[in-house]
Amino acid sequence: MIDLRRGLLAAATALALTGMVAAPAFAADKPVAVGVPAASPEKMGFSSERLARLDAGLRAVVDKGMVPGIATVLVRHGKVVHSDIYGKVDSASGAPVTRDTLWRMYSQTKPVTGVAMMMLYEEGRWRLDEPVTKYVPEFAGLQVFKGLDADGKPILEPIGRSATMRELMTHTAGFAYGLMDDNYVDQVYQQSGMFRAPTLAAGMAEASKLPLASQPGTEWRYSIAVDIQGYIIEKLSGQTLPDFMRSRIFTPLKMVDTDFWVPEEKRSRLATLYAFNPKTGQLVPADGFMVLPVDRMPTAANGGGGLVSTMADFTRFATMLANEGELDGARILAPATIRLMATNHLTDEQLAKKPLGDGVGFGLGVAVIMDPAKAGTIAGKGSYSWGGAAGTWFWVDPENDVAFLGYIQVLGGSRLRLDELSAQLVYQALVDPAK
Numbered sequence: 001m002i003d004l005r006r007g008l009l010a011a012a013t014a015l016a017l018t019g020m021v022a023a024p025a026f027a028a029d030k031p032v033a034v035g036v037p038a039a040s041p042e043k044m045g046f047s048s049e050r051l052a053r054l055d056a057g058l059r060a061v062v063d064k065g066m067v068p069g070i071a072t073v074l075v076r077h078g079k080v081v082h083s084d085i086y087g088k089v090d091s092a093s094g095a096p097v098t099r100d101t102l103w104r105m106y107s108q109t110k111p112v113t114g115v116a117m118m119m120l121y122e123e124g125r126w127r128l129d130e131p132v133t134k135y136v137p138e139f140a141g142l143q144v145f146k147g148l149d150a151d152g153k154p155i156l157e158p159i160g161r162s163a164t165m166r167e168l169m170t171h172t173a174g175f176a177y178g179l180m181d182d183n184y185v186d187q188v189y190q191q192s193g194m195f196r197a198p199t200l201a202a203g204m205a206e207a208s209k210l211p212l213a214s215q216p217g218t219e220w221r222y223s224i225a226v227d228i229q230g231y232i233i234e235k236l237s238g239q240t241l242p243d244f245m246r247s248r249i250f251t252p253l254k255m256v257d258t259d260f261w262v263p264e265e266k267r268s269r270l271a272t273l274y275a276f277n278p279k280t281g282q283l284v285p286a287d288g289f290m291v292l293p294v295d296r297m298p299t300a301a302n303g304g305g306g307l308v309s310t311m312a313d314f315t316r317f318a319t320m321l322a323n324e325g326e327l328d329g330a331r332i333l334a335p336a337t338i339r340l341m342a343t344n345h346l347t348d349e350q351l352a353k354k355p356l357g358d359g360v361g362f363g364l365g366v367a368v369i370m371d372p373a374k375a376g377t378i379a380g381k382g383s384y385s386w387g388g389a390a391g392t393w394f395w396v397d398p399e400n401d402v403a404f405l406g407y408i409q410v411l412g413g414s415r416l417r418l419d420e421l422s423a424q425l426v427y428q429a430l431v432d433p434a435k
Helices: 005-011 048-063 106-120 137-141 165-169 184-193 200-207 224-239 243-248 265-271 311-321 335-341 347-353 418-427
Strands: 071-077 079-090 145-149 154-158 272-277 283-284 360-362 368-369 383-385 393-397 402-407
Touching: 048 071, 048 079, 048 418, 071 311, 079 311, 106 224, 106 243, 106 311, 106 335, 106 383, 137 200, 145 184, 165 224, 200 224, 224 243, 311 393, 311 402, 393 418, 402 418
Parallel strands: none
Antiparallel strands: 071 079, 071 402, 145 154, 272 283, 360 368, 368 383, 383 393, 393 402
């Protein structure tokens, strides 16, 4: 399995945005071709003049040196309304961002795994309230961490019941991720061999030895749940996770550049991955275990992270979601299944702890805005989203039939909340939502 811990932690602790950027005098550029038909902003209810503020706000982040380059796509009613590419994918060489740039998606892989799981759900292969142990019997003997005794040894209690598949899909199954350094469970996850296992089956065997952070169903906690889903997909389908995604999702959607590795002939298109130097605050090429190898197919492809994609490819994926499961005649999921995914599944008790903030719940693999006012956004109620550790993000807004995607390659993001900034700038330009 792939180790995503530190990048996920950095992404989760990105600094909040504190202001807006004034718009320049230029008009919005013609949309970059991304494999989805385009339409003029005005025909789709947007103001071209106001969309210039979107370019200004995000280009300013590049000009201030917070990211080397950025790409964005705005879709409404299945048509590309606006897109922009700006800056460089490699500061040293000066190579520019292009429509074919390959981006490391990290945890933005998770919604793709969620779609794969729901395809199998539609086939009757699993049910939401079945026990996870039906599919991963290795988890029958899990124990739950309760604290440390006077000698600093862990106090463990037996699991009260198996987590359900619904809980696995919503990060409420009790598992952890190893993101933090200040608690016993995360430390044990970090020290385990799970993330370095040669196969998903071996990874599950390692996971079965680890304590849960809480009893199933008691709290939302970002976790290895989607990695476990990848293993279940392999067991139920008889295919490797990459083969399943390729044959059932990428090929039908014509996502020609999306995979868990990058062939040699495409590697010149891969954006350089950057990180902030903690001493200087400057961007430097990232190194260490977070720079996932892409020169070969992993033997344990991770459902929680690892895909590489382009703005064109992931726009097709997001547009399929916005179109209620279909794109260009390729039906991936039924409309009712998309709605099930994009509905909050957290209980009142879980929501009371505000794990994702005020007004935000969690569906089957995506965060869901339940109350826009409480969430502090002008996005539509029911908007759902997720992002990746290198700063990529996307959302789909069923109420306004809008999808938006953003791409950067900086571990932990730009230290601004670009998802929030882009949402402000997108919706202030939607002046005629009835169109």
